[in-house]
Amino acid sequence: MSTGDSGSREPVLQAxxxxxxxxxxxxxxGADLDLYPGEVLAVIGDNGAGKSTLVKCLTGAEIPxxxxxxxxxxxxxxxxxxxxxxxxxxxxxxxxxxxxxxDIAANLFLGRELRKPGPLGTLLRVVDTKRMRRRAEEExxxxxxxxxxxxxxxxxNLSGGQRQAVAxxxxxxxxxxxxxxxxxxxxLGVRESRQVLELIASLRDRGTPVILISxxxxxxxxxxDRIHIQRLGRRAAVITPQSHSMTDAVAIMTGAARx
Amino acid sequence: xxxxxxxxxxxxxxxxxxxRSTPLRAVRNLLHRHPAISPAIVLIAAVAVFGGLNERFxxxxxxxxxxxxxxxxxxxxxxxxLIILTAGIDLSVGVVMVLASMVIAQTTVQNGxxxxxxxxxxxxxxxxxxxxNGFLVTRLKLPPFIVTLGSLNVFLALTLLYSGGAxxxxxxxxxxxxxxxxxxxxxxxxxxxxxVMMLVLYVALALILQGTAWGRHVYAAGDDPEAxxxxxxxxxxxxxxxYLAAGAILAVAAWxxxxxxxxxxxxxxxDLNLDSITAVVIGGTSLFGGRGTVWGTLLGAxxxxxxxxxxxxxxxxxxxxxxxxxxxVIAAVSIDQWIRKARA
Numbered sequence: 001m002s003t004g005d006s007g008s009r010e011p012v013l014q015a016x017x018x019x020x021x022x023x024x025x026x027x028x029x030g031a032d033l034d035l036y037p038g039e040v041l042a043v044i045g046d047n048g049a050g051k052s053t054l055v056k057c058l059t060g061a062e063i064p065x066x067x068x069x070x071x072x073x074x075x076x077x078x079x080x081x082x083x084x085x086x087x088x089x090x091x092x093x094x095x096x097x098x099x100x101x102x103d104i105a106a107n108l109f110l111g112r113e114l115r116k117p118g119p120l121g122t123l124l125r126v127v128d129t130k131r132m133r134r135r136a137e138e139e140x141x142x143x144x145x146x147x148x149x150x151x152x153x154x155x156x157n158l159s160g161g162q163r164q165a166v167a168x169x170x171x172x173x174x175x176x177x178x179x180x181x182x183x184x185x186x187x188l189g190v191r192e193s194r195q196v197l198e199l200i201a202s203l204r205d206r207g208t209p210v211i212l213i214s215x216x217x218x219x220x221x222x223x224x225d226r227i228h229i230q231r232l233g234r235r236a237a238v239i240t241p242q243s244h245s246m247t248d249a250v251a252i253m254t255g256a257a258r259x
Numbered sequence: 260x261x262x263x264x265x266x267x268x269x270x271x272x273x274x275x276x277x278x279r280s281t282p283l284r285a286v287r288n289l290l291h292r293h294p295a296i297s298p299a300i301v302l303i304a305a306v307a308v309f310g311g312l313n314e315r316f317x318x319x320x321x322x323x324x325x326x327x328x329x330x331x332x333x334x335x336x337x338x339x340x341l342i343i344l345t346a347g348i349d350l351s352v353g354v355v356m357v358l359a360s361m362v363i364a365q366t367t368v369q370n371g372x373x374x375x376x377x378x379x380x381x382x383x384x385x386x387x388x389x390x391x392n393g394f395l396v397t398r399l400k401l402p403p404f405i406v407t408l409g410s411l412n413v414f415l416a417l418t419l420l421y422s423g424g425a426x427x428x429x430x431x432x433x434x435x436x437x438x439x440x441x442x443x444x445x446x447x448x449x450x451x452x453x454x455v456m457m458l459v460l461y462v463a464l465a466l467i468l469q470g471t472a473w474g475r476h477v478y479a480a481g482d483d484p485e486a487x488x489x490x491x492x493x494x495x496x497x498x499x500x501x502y503l504a505a506g507a508i509l510a511v512a513a514w515x516x517x518x519x520x521x522x523x524x525x526x527x528x529x530d531l532n533l534d535s536i537t538a539v540v541i542g543g544t545s546l547f548g549g550r551g552t553v554w555g556t557l558l559g560a561x562x563x564x565x566x567x568x569x570x571x572x573x574x575x576x577x578x579x580x581x582x583x584x585x586x587x588v589i590a591a592v593s594i595d596q597w598i599r600k601a602r603a
Contacts, residue, residue: 082491097486099479101549106475111491113472126470154292170490 010073012037012209013058013089013178018067020053027053028064029233035178040200040210042220045230046253052182054230055213059091059180060084072177088177092167094186100156104148105129105136107155108170139173144202147195161192168199172208179203180211185219197223217246229253290598294543294551297594298558301541305562309569316572319447325561325568330453331356331519333560334512335531336538337460338505340556343539344468345481345501346548347396347403351388351411352509353531357524358418359384359513363436364427364523374435382510388414389506396502397495415529422525429521439518453515460508465553477501482549537584538563541591545599562587 013035020028028050035041045051056062058069060078069076071087078084081091098107109132115121116128136151145165148158155163164184171179181200185193193216200223203210214220220227221241229236229252237252244252251257290297309316335352342349359381367377388410395406429437439453468474479487480497488494517523542559544551563584570580 081489085491091489093489095485097483097489099482099486099490099549101478101482102475107490110475110479110487113475115472125472127472127475129470 042224090171094183105151323449329564335535338508350407374433385506385510393499393502426524
């Protein structure tokens with residue numbers, strides 16, 4: 001089933017036989033997905049093929065009716081997005097989900113602030129702004145994000161691409177096991193999309209596996225190692241940019257051809 | 260302006276367009292980053308103007324009066340700031356304070372409850388009112404304006420029913436209850452303990468909002484609730500805690516009010532909710548949430564106090580004072596709208 005050199009290794013994230021129905025509408029009809037360490041797996045598919053339902057099940061936004069999800073070989077059950085996040089699955093949304101008035105460092109640590117050491121932190125619950133700023137700078141430098149120099153700048157002063165870079169950095173920080181990007185460039189211009197694609201590549205180079213949901217074929221073919229094609233609620237094929245052309249991919253997506 | 264470029268230079272052109280800054284824009288961006296600057300300028304200007312118009316304005320006795328007038332409104336405005344930071348609004352702050360003050364006064368004077376327990380009952384009233392407002396806002400997902408418009412009337416009726424419309428005189432109360440009206444002198448200016456208590460609350464809340472994760476979550480929840488939720492913040496829980504904290508502050512305001520007027524009256528202070536909103540808005544806190552500081556609110560409360568006192572000293576009719584405060588609010592909201600367009 002899988003192609004390339006990834007077949008021998010254990011998947012980081014594996015979904016088998018996921019079924020999700022909404023009343024009489026079938027979202028997922030026995031869908032599978034395998035994500036291997038250190039790869040960018042793109043998920044493409046026509047509208048209604050079940051890509052967003054599949055991703056929602058993987059990130060805890062929806063609970064599948066049937067099937068199982070394994071994270072690093074262990075069975076995982078997510079009731080809420082927080083569960084998936086707590087187990088190391090981070091999601092970046094197309095809506096640039098950052099808090100505009102807070103600065104970059106505060107956004108990176110939003111919801112998991114670092115506290116000061118000693119009784120000041122444990123008893124009075126005082127946050128350690130300096131340490132968070134320093135760690136934010138380290139994190140951005142490690143990801144090669146050079147456009148964000150000053151982590152004390154409020155996010156609302158940033159461009160869309162920079163905001164998305166903050167969201168990606170937040171997802172990639174804190175030793176996450178999997179980063180899921182749901183149409184991360186949908187709200188961005190050409191140059192800003194480029195920044196995000198470069199970020200995805202640098203995430204992979206750091207060894208973090210990435211799932212990229214996208215409509216944008218050129219972007220998918222540029223950045224993905226493998227491409228999961230979703231059709232009629234299940235996995236129709238997994239191809240690579242080397243083995244197939246964009247035309248082939250569209251043909252499989254629409255059912256005009258088989259893999 | 261810029262001359263025409265070829266297509267190849269288009270990205271640079273776009274960049275320049277973003278970064279192009281006029282002096283007016285620079286001012287707007289500055290105000291955007293430091294929302295307390297404009298109220299500080301207004302306050303200094305107002306003090307200078309009223310000081311010039313009437314030499315009695317800057318006399319210690321008058322400054323004492325202003326500080327005492329500000330103590331109650333300033334404390335209410337502190338509770339209001341918390342709620343407005345979450346993009347809410349609380350129309351019931353004045354009446355909750357009055358209800359708490361009546362409970363404190365009546366339980367101690369008429370039911371013979373010890374004074375500390377009376378204050379604790381007042382705190383319970385504040386927390387209970389905050390819990391109710393918070394429950395309706397977060398659980399039933401009703402707009403805060405409607406919730407507190409309703410609870411304003413509910414608490415007003417409860418206050419009048421409970422008190423029977425009667426005022427409790429300060430002379431009948433234990434000393435602890437009127438302690439907030441005790442004064443000490445700094446350079447001829449008489450400062451009440453109520454003023455000190457208000458300032459302590461301001462310092463405490465400023466430290467909490469700046470220094471704790473809860474404070475950041477309050478800003479994030481008001482700024483963009485959906486983004487906050489996706490970041491893993493439990494927004495309803497944050498909102499409920501904000502209404503509770505505001506209720507606790509209102510109970511302290513009730514104690515300050517008893518000392519200030521040396522009485523607990525069901526009719527004084529009910530209409531202070533509008534002054535509290537005015538102070539918050541003039542202080543640069545955005546009605547759309549997520550932006551503002553408690554220090555701006557303190558400046559706003561001082562501006563309201565200085566305007567009312569100064570205009571009265573100059574001999575302006577009380578109705579025109581209200582008129583002036585109304586104009587001040589509309590101007591402040593307009594400026595807020597303009598500032599929010601900065602690089603948005």
